Amino acid sequence: MREKSWREIPIGGMIEDAGNADTYETGSWRTYRPIWDAEKCIHCLACWIACPDSAIQLKDGKMVGIDYSHCKGCGICAFECPDKIAALEMKLETEVND
Amino acid sequence: MARRLTLSGNDAAAEAMRQIDPDVVTCFPITPQTELMHKFAEFVADGEVKAEMVLVESEHSAMSAAVGAASAGARVMTATAANGLALMWEIVYIAASNRLPIVMPVVNRALSGPINIHCDHSDTMGCRDTGWIQLYSENAQEVYDNVLQAIRIAENPDVLLPVMVTFDGFIISHTVEVLDALEDKDARGWIGDYKSTYSLLNTDEPATFGPLDLQDYYFEHKRQQIEGMNNATAVIKSVGEAYGKLSGRAYGMTENYKTDDADYVVIALGSTCGTAKVVVDEMRAEGKRVGLLKLRSFRPFPHAEIVAGLASAKAVAVLDRSVSFGAPGGPVHKEILAALNGTGHTTSIVNYLYGLGGRDISTTHIRTVFEELETVAGKSIPADEVRFIGLRG
Numbered sequence: 001m002r003e004k005s006w007r008e009i010p011i012g013g014m015i016e017d018a019g020n021a022d023t024y025e026t027g028s029w030r031t032y033r034p035i036w037d038a039e040k041c042i043h044c045l046a047c048w049i050a051c052p053d054s055a056i057q058l059k060d061g062k063m064v065g066i067d068y069s070h071c072k073g074c075g076i077c078a079f080e081c082p083d084k085i086a087a088l089e090m091k092l093e094t095e096v097n098d
Numbered sequence: 099m100a101r102r103l104t105l106s107g108n109d110a111a112a113e114a115m116r117q118i119d120p121d122v123v124t125c126f127p128i129t130p131q132t133e134l135m136h137k138f139a140e141f142v143a144d145g146e147v148k149a150e151m152v153l154v155e156s157e158h159s160a161m162s163a164a165v166g167a168a169s170a171g172a173r174v175m176t177a178t179a180a181n182g183l184a185l186m187w188e189i190v191y192i193a194a195s196n197r198l199p200i201v202m203p204v205v206n207r208a209l210s211g212p213i214n215i216h217c218d219h220s221d222t223m224g225c226r227d228t229g230w231i232q233l234y235s236e237n238a239q240e241v242y243d244n245v246l247q248a249i250r251i252a253e254n255p256d257v258l259l260p261v262m263v264t265f266d267g268f269i270i271s272h273t274v275e276v277l278d279a280l281e282d283k284d285a286r287g288w289i290g291d292y293k294s295t296y297s298l299l300n301t302d303e304p305a306t307f308g309p310l311d312l313q314d315y316y317f318e319h320k321r322q323q324i325e326g327m328n329n330a331t332a333v334i335k336s337v338g339e340a341y342g343k344l345s346g347r348a349y350g351m352t353e354n355y356k357t358d359d360a361d362y363v364v365i366a367l368g369s370t371c372g373t374a375k376v377v378v379d380e381m382r383a384e385g386k387r388v389g390l391l392k393l394r395s396f397r398p399f400p401h402a403e404i405v406a407g408l409a410s411a412k413a414v415a416v417l418d419r420s421v422s423f424g425a426p427g428g429p430v431h432k433e434i435l436a437a438l439n440g441t442g443h444t445t446s447i448v449n450y451l452y453g454l455g456g457r458d459i460s461t462t463h464i465r466t467v468f469e470e471l472e473t474v475a476g477k478s479i480p481a482d483e484v485r486f487i488g489l490r491g
Contacts, residue, residue: 006318011258011326012197013319014296015306 021070026053030073032090036066040087047077047088100278100345107270110238110277111177111203111263112137114245117285119147120201121172124163126154128182129215130267131205135177157182161189168198169307171297173249175200179267180207180221187225193260194229195323196308199252199292200260202230203245206368206419207267208455216456217267219368220420222396223429229323231257231330232397234367235265236353239277243347244394246280249289250337256329258295266369268456280345288344331398351400353392354407356382360389362471363408365434366417367393370452370459377464388468393430401437408438412475413446415467417487419453426482435481446474452487463487 010016043063048056055071057064066077078088105113111134115123123142125135141147152167154160160176168174178186183204193200204222208214222232233248235241241263248261265271280288296305311319335350342348353371356378357363364374371392381388391407393400408414418428425432431449438445450467453459467487 003314004318006321006325009315009318009322011319011322012195013309013311013315015309016303018304018306020306 025069026072027067027069030068030071030093032073032075033068033093033096034066034071034073034075034077035089035091035096036063037087037089040085042082042085042087044082044085046080046082050076050080052076101281102276103279104274104276105238105242106133106272106274107235107238107241107265108134108205108272109137110242110275110279111245111265112141113279114242114285115175116141116147117280117282118173118175118246118249118289120149120175122152122164122167122174123149124152124154124160124167124174124176126157126160126178126182128157128179130207130271131177131179131182131203133271134203134205157186158189161186161193164200164202165189165193165196165198166298168193168200168294169196169296169298171294171299173253173292174198175202177203177205179205180209180215183221183225184209187228190225190228190230192308195319197258197323197326198260199249199258201245201248201252202260202262203241204262204264205267205271206264214455215267217269217369218419218454218456219264220454222262222264223420223422226397226429229259229327230397231259231261231327231334231395233261233263233334233395234393235263235270236369236371236392237270237277238273238275239347240394241265241270242277242279243341243345243349246285246288247334247337247341247349250340251330251333253292254329254333254337257326257333259323259326259330264368269369278345278347284344288341327398331395331400334395334398349394350403351395351398352403352407353390353394354403355390355392357389357391357407357411359387359410361387361410361412361475362414362468363389363391363411364415364417364464364467365391365393365404365430367396367430368419370417370419370464373459373461374464377461377468380461381465381468386468396430399433399437404434404437405441405443408443408445411445413448413471415448415450415471417450417452417467419451421451421454427484446471446477446479448474448479448485449483450485450487451489457488459487
């Protein structure tokens with residue numbers, strides 16, 4: 001994407017397109033990756049409530065996966081997942097096979 | 099028709115604020131600004147203004163609330179002094195960077211320590227690079243006039259920067275003077291309505307305010323701020339001329355007082371200019387060609403007016419009421435040297451440091467400065483040579 005000159009952009013750092021965080025992919029910042037185990041998940045959605053980057057994906061009120069293009073790997077989802085369930089595990093990106 | 103009033107500098111600022119009737123005024127009291135907000139709070143309590151007054155727990159919060167309200171599209175004012183300005187420092191930068199046209203009277207007072215409540219310019223000179231426009235006032239009349247003009251300057255679409263209107267603590271803020279004020283309807287007509295480009299409260303056109311801005315665009319946004327500040331010079335002049343037509347009192351970037359043929363010129367800002375004018379008049383009556391160059395706008399800096407005002411000067415004294423520790427001379431002195439650099443001026447320029455912590459400066463002191471200038475004309479003065487007025491040796 002061509003970066004614009006100072007004459008072409010709104011002043012004061014304003015961004016006029018709402019919802020623009022969607023186009024800003026922050027997944028590459030991640031050191032640890034949350035790995036979701038669909039078999040263990042009870043769909044309590046504690047991870048979905050706590051995720052600061054709205055990276056927990058839902059369909060029909062159930063968790064279906066993680067948006068890795070925005071997940072920064074903070075680990076809050078794995079922390080919030082009930083201990084008895086432990087459906088989310090943080091693994092080093094270097095140890096995960098893509 | 100003008101209304102002739104007798105007001106302190108603080109009350110003159112409050113009177114201008116009453117006529118402006120901003121949407122939001124955020125407030126935290128600090129000497130010597132306190133009486134200004136006392137007066138404005140009285141207007142609020144008496145129902146003379148509709149402004150929403152937000153009482154906060156610190157100056158950091160006062161400026162934060164001002165930024166929030168201005169982002170929502172409100173016309174916002176606050177006021178402070180010295181350590182209060184220092185405490186709001188972080189948000190002072192953000193107000194300018196987010197291009198919010200907040201207007202803030204600052205009652206000049208020495209920064210601690212040791213603790214001191216009296217006038218010097220260390221507070222506003224310290225934040226000369228925050229991106230705010232700075233207008234300095236000589237007396238209560240100028241306080242009133244500058245506050246009314248500041249709104250028009252700040253909100254100009256080519257500028258959109260916050261403005262500090264400064265005036266000397268106690269010397270102006272607590273001295274009662276006679277001044278002429280506009281009729282309310284004229285003041286309201288002058289101020290007009292304010293419509294912000296963006297509003298946090300506009301859910302039909304949602305936008306992102308104050309986002310993260312890294313290597314890719316931060317530099318571009320600073321360049322825009324430079325442009326806004328550059329544009330401010332022409333706007334300050336045009337607003338000053340228009341205000342002159344309305345009130346009979348026109349303003350420019352500087353006031354070049356009897357400098358046209360002057361051999362010796364004193365450069366100063368704030369209340370000291372009033373004292374210096376008395377000396378200039380006395381010495382002119384004695385046949386001496388002396389003048390005063392008063393800086394009204396320090397940000398943006400009035401390069402052209404300075405070069406013009408010093409055209410005939412053989413020697414110039416720059417009076418600084420704050421220290422730039424470790425630098426060659428005070429903040430005003432350095433900028434005067436920079437303004438003359440490359441213009442071919444060979445004027446001898448002497449830096450004087452005076453008035454720290456409210457130390458008085460008299461007509462006798464200024465006369466002595468003019469007499470010293472007669473002895474330095476034609477000499478080369480080192481940039482780091484600083485002379486002191488009123489300091490015990």
